[in-house]
Amino acid sequence: MAKARRVGAVLPSMQTHGSTPCPCPSFRLRELASMYFTMVAVFLVILVVALKGSAPRSTYFPYKVPLDPQGLLELSWNVSYPEQAVYFQILIREFKFGLLFGMSDRGEFENADLAMLWTDGNSSYFGDAWSDAEGQLHMDSQQDYQLLGAQKAPEGFYLVFRRAFSTCDPKDYLIEDGTVHLIYGILERPVHSLHAINISTLYRGLQRVQLLKPNITIPELPSDVKTMEITTPSIVIPSQETTYWCYIAELPDSFPKHHIIMYEPVITAGNEALVHHMEIFQCSAEFDSIPHYSGLCDSKMKPERLNYCRHVLAAWAMGAQAFYYPKEAGLAFGGPGSSRYLRLEIHYHNPLIFKGRRDSSGIRLYYTASLRPHDAGIMELGLVYTPVMAVPPGETSFILTGYCTDKCTQKALPTDGIRIFASQLHTHLAGRKVVTVLSRDGREQQVVNADRHYSPHFQEIRMLKELVAVFPGDELITTCTYNTEDRSKVTVGGFGIMEEMCVNYVHYYPQTQLELCKSAVDPGYLHRYFNLVNRFNDEEVCMCPQVSVPQQFSSIPWNTFNRDVLKSLYSFAPISVHCNKSSAVRFPGEWEKQPLPSITKTLKEPQPHCPPTPGPHPAVPVVKLCLGGGKGFQRS
């Protein structure tokens, strides 16, 4: 047990156990003939922690997520920012002949970075591998997954290893903030080499997580904290892949103003792999009552008023932990001017179509009557929901940008500014990246939130690593990248699932009147674009005023010129700014035909940091393991 402590949260110095005898075939470092070993000296330093006799204690791997919907594989992990490394522990409940675990840009099995564990029937091996564009596996010439332990326990087989965020090996995935697409596969028969593995025949899948959890201090809860569980009544999860369940809950009569200061998921045991994400929305105070409901969100039976329950109170997604408000702030609910009705929405992801599973999951709110100094607020950054912002079909990475301008923050923010502490990124199905940057006097200052592997299927509220202070006159620029490769028609901005959005909901304090700070291209300049396309291409694009913007976009022949010029338009034309108290009420001022913020200094791309890893470059590519006994492994 004492040794297990050496892995995980505290991450003290580790020990090597190089000389302990082992009962099974001695462990050797195997040189692969295909690799280059012309170097003067090859040496190996592997940090080993032998995990003996009992399971590693879960507290040292504070983050946990099931990898597959059957729950055969469970990932726990920890992040060491001083070491710039992630420690992984995988529990394989029924170990067969090996495991493939790795990361790739968007969860594909091609061009992936992999940690491989496999056995040929006699011996087992662990190594760093990669898959090429055809999905064929190869050993990596530089070994960057460092095996720390391998051990049997009653509940399954544990594998513990470490990976630096950045390895500077072009075959390796760069672990960044935001979403990471993890992939897994189970080997169901022995293999004699990686080349013999046909990835497409494996039991396999992907799981999205935020690997680099922020390293922030959790504020203490006050003594008068109360809890309230907003959970579905015991329902049967529909036997279909995707279900959005809606449930209306109600606060007590005359419930006074409180601060929500924390919330956490409540998941029915056994359904951990099915509950994909959950949100609690507060309904609009304009209705005195909202009908009770428990059913599908897209049902025709759903009362129309549920559509007015859109103010986010809490949001959780798979892999997320409890959400704590900073100690200075809480999210107000209850009291006059606040609706008593809450809508719980649960996304069940049931790809194996389990039948008859009962569920009563939901969210537990921790709240207090001792109000904290500040009410927290939520502000929408990004693009206005309007068809003037459009993405041509067949684009692999088309960028749209929404601006919260200096003029708006000047008008709407207090002199002392606000502090952003969390952020939830939002697009519809074509979204691939979202980044918000804070700029001051034309110079980019810092990234507010960035997800370069964003998925519309994984929209968590994420705590920021540090508070971002925004002052009057600052600019907040939100950039969304879209992929429309599989579309044949233009995608315009709007509310529909096949239309697009570009939003960053930032959570901040103290609350201000500014609810919305977004933009869209000036419609007059868009009209000039339609004109120009018409004349340049000898095509008949109807520019008659009675034709709608989506119709005009639809008639454009999408050749490279028309695509390029649309990009040029969006990065040149003045904008219409929505600097609003609520979605309908603007701050007073002139907000049309505003100049685009000019950026004179951009943030540097972070230089990949390649720390002197304990392993050599290139390392001996394979570590042979002893999996027969309960003794862990060693090197000879």
Next chain:
Amino acid sequence: MAKARRVGAVLPSMQTHGSTPCPCPSFRLRELASMYFTMVAVFLVILVVALKGSAPRSTYFPYKVPLDPQGLLELSWNVSYPEQAVYFQILIREFKFGLLFGMSDRGEFENADLAMLWTDGNSSYFGDAWSDAEGQLHMDSQQDYQLLGAQKAPEGFYLVFRRAFSTCDPKDYLIEDGTVHLIYGILERPVHSLHAINISTLYRGLQRVQLLKPNITIPELPSDVKTMEITTPSIVIPSQETTYWCYIAELPDSFPKHHIIMYEPVITAGNEALVHHMEIFQCSAEFDSIPHYSGLCDSKMKPERLNYCRHVLAAWAMGAQAFYYPKEAGLAFGGPGSSRYLRLEIHYHNPLIFKGRRDSSGIRLYYTASLRPHDAGIMELGLVYTPVMAVPPGETSFILTGYCTDKCTQKALPTDGIRIFASQLHTHLAGRKVVTVLSRDGREQQVVNADRHYSPHFQEIRMLKELVAVFPGDELITTCTYNTEDRSKVTVGGFGIMEEMCVNYVHYYPQTQLELCKSAVDPGYLHRYFNLVNRFNDEEVCMCPQVSVPQQFSSIPWNTFNRDVLKSLYSFAPISVHCNKSSAVRFPGEWEKQPLPSITKTLKEPQPHCPPTPGPHPAVPVVKLCLGGGKGFQRS
């Protein structure tokens, strides 16, 4: 002497001399406090070749160039393609207190990769360093210049070291094909640390070379080879920085057809650092005689007919060696239909304004009457010299592309194709990069020639590493990148020095009728662009037909939209193709409004190859040297 052989051309395995005693203060590996040494183990392997008692033999460093105009520093080098490394030898004629030698994108002293040799008065040190954007020096945390030898000799001090082409260290320069900008500086007083060096006060400069000379077999010369020297009569090099000297030479009467099969520079001893480049042009056969002349090329006294001497027979630039034609081909000269007159042009670069230096440099032609199977030919690829191809002002890297289309090669090349063996890239002053790629059926096949650090001041004819076969139906796409940051007006295509060109003169065999395969944007589409700019920007760009293209370009307000749309135009609009037998005669066919070649598969960027270097990562950053005796150096 035997040991000196171990460095250089053959590059066999090297020996370490780790334990030989040394008479001066013992050599130690010094750890710099500012570096991170948290690694588990730090170790060092330095390959050492002790150069004792005599100078390294120059034959092992076959390439040589003076670094500075006084000839105080002389660089020799060799390239090992198996090792993917360059071996450098620097001769410092008067060693003072150190040397700075390195590489940077375009010869600037900021953001440069440096090998540093310095002494604090007692001891001397060697290390890999870099300069930041302000020109401040820093030791590199990864040491990639490997010291191989350091030694005194009667003629000066020799320093020998090695650098891999690619190190994967972001602080290091990537050594690529084409031009490399070398920089040097001499330390004239002792320094105690790199931080104390103020680069701007050094005796310093830059030298351009092609470091990665192609590794090709030199064909044997036939027994009947004759030589002819085309050299200036003994002239006095003018005491000014830049001189272009023109001299007319004459072939004997009734000189029959011969093949030039090799040529080499003839440089007057002592002027090696002044003769920058030389070319021999053959005059046009349309004139029976050309007046004799020896004088400045830009003199008003120069006979006008010399302007008709433009057919390149030979070209040499500093750092280049003898130029050998492939054994199957020679360059025809002499015989009927060939002018007897040759123009020698020498560019003298005399920045220190030496006075009274006499010179009779030139080129020695090796030719034979036993004609080889093929006449060699020269073909012009790239852009037509026309103002329709323009670069806006203030651009850091604006790209123009010229196409030799499938239709033209289909019409003009023989079924068996042609073989390109050499290439000379050409732009005017704004040119920064030139690349020609061969494409077949829309798929890029190979790079014909690429210079990503191209300088208009260094236009050698370069042998290709391998013959490039071009068949009917192939496309040759030439891309030039321009920098107009320091210009306030548009730069249009044309002959003037402030206008631009984008040309690759390819040398090939067998000679065909195709002399010119170039393109330019269709003028009608450019007219649509002027129209569009006019309407979109509410500006008055006069589109009247009587206004010239340069005038129309001059009246454009260069905002981002107009820039972007010009780029879009050039990558979309059809082209006018010049598929010509000579500059005036086109092959029959329709060459106007041709579609741009579409590329469905581009060549992959070469992955930086980071071989397992003998030195560790990160290495111990400084090697302390013994420079007092004649014994070379060792490690302790």
